[in-house]
Amino acid sequence: MNVFLILLFCILITLGSYCICTVFYRKYKKGWLNPLFSSSCLLVLMLLLFHIPEETYSQASSIFRFLLQLVVVSLAVPLYKQWAFIKRNYKKILIGVMAGTSMGLWTVVLLAHFFHLKDQLLASLIPRSVTLPIALTISTNLGGLYSTTILFVIISALISVFIGPTLLQQLGIKSKAAKGLAMGTTAQMIGANTSSIWGEEGWIMGNVAMTTSALLLTFAVPIINLIF
Numbered sequence: 001m002n003v004f005l006i007l008l009f010c011i012l013i014t015l016g017s018y019c020i021c022t023v024f025y026r027k028y029k030k031g032w033l034n035p036l037f038s039s040s041c042l043l044v045l046m047l048l049l050f051h052i053p054e055e056t057y058s059q060a061s062s063i064f065r066f067l068l069q070l071v072v073v074s075l076a077v078p079l080y081k082q083w084a085f086i087k088r089n090y091k092k093i094l095i096g097v098m099a100g101t102s103m104g105l106w107t108v109v110l111l112a113h114f115f116h117l118k119d120q121l122l123a124s125l126i127p128r129s130v131t132l133p134i135a136l137t138i139s140t141n142l143g144g145l146y147s148t149t150i151l152f153v154i155i156s157a158l159i160s161v162f163i164g165p166t167l168l169q170q171l172g173i174k175s176k177a178a179k180g181l182a183m184g185t186t187a188q189m190i191g192a193n194t195s196s197i198w199g200e201e202g203w204i205m206g207n208v209a210m211t212t213s214a215l216l217l218t219f220a221v222p223i224i225n226l227i228f
Contacts, residue, residue, distance in 0.1 A: 010052060010060035017042040036190055037158050068133050079211055082204050092177060093205070097212045100185035104129040105217070124148035126224065127217060128156045131188040134214040138221055153188070160187035161194050180205025185213045 021039040032038070047057055079086065086093060105126060112122040123144035127135035132153050139149040164187060168179050176198040183191035184206035195206030 006052070006056055007060040009050075010057050011063065013046045014043060014061065014064065017046065032162070034158065034161060034190060036154060040154070068136070076211075079208065082208060085204055086208060089177065089205075093181065093208055093212060096178065096181035097185055097209050097216060100182065100209075101129065101213045101216050104186065105220075119143070120145060121148065125152055128152040129186055129188075130214040130217050131210055134218060138217060141221055142224065157187040157190050161190050164191065165194065165197070176202040177205045181209045184209030 017039040018035055021033065021035040021042060025033040025035050025038065046052075047054075108122070108125045108128065111117075112125065117125075120143060123142035124139050125148075126142060126144070127138040127149060130138070130153075132150065135149055135153045136146060138144075139146070160183065164183055165179075168182060173179060173182075179198050180192075180195040180202035183195045183202075185191075187194065188210050192203070192206035192210045196203040
């Protein structure tokens, strides 16, 4: 019974941390308050405060891993809803997403070669730029580490969200579609949500880019397996 209560407590503090941080983020609109980042920090503090072992929390969080796998199905929703828009702009979308995805992939490979990273770590890094449910599947197929992939996906998304809008502005990029494609390709869901600051076109492009980049990298996995 005690074990059950501890597992239930872990689930509740996970949900509670995210809800609390979401409220603060919506109120103050600060990038560093993004729930993906702030709730993780709050959750770590809670685990340390209540002396909850990593193994116990990992067992409790299995329900979230299961739900995360189901989320993959929902990635088809943005494509379905915006199908007419996609058909009108498919060249722009394919060129932008393919360029961003391939650049991210080759950057990881070159850095891994330069720093002599192990194959397992490289496999964990390769899907860092795609949405988490797909990234975990790709990482597992390539022989990567589950926890390492999660860490790098979150870090990659947060860095893109923190510096992306400012960088795009400094580069003089004015196209809302281009900005949405860039954010959706590099920062997954939170990048797509951030794209809403550029209006409906930016938001649509962000969501489409997020889904398309995940699909492209998934199709590329067999080729990556042959290379590595």
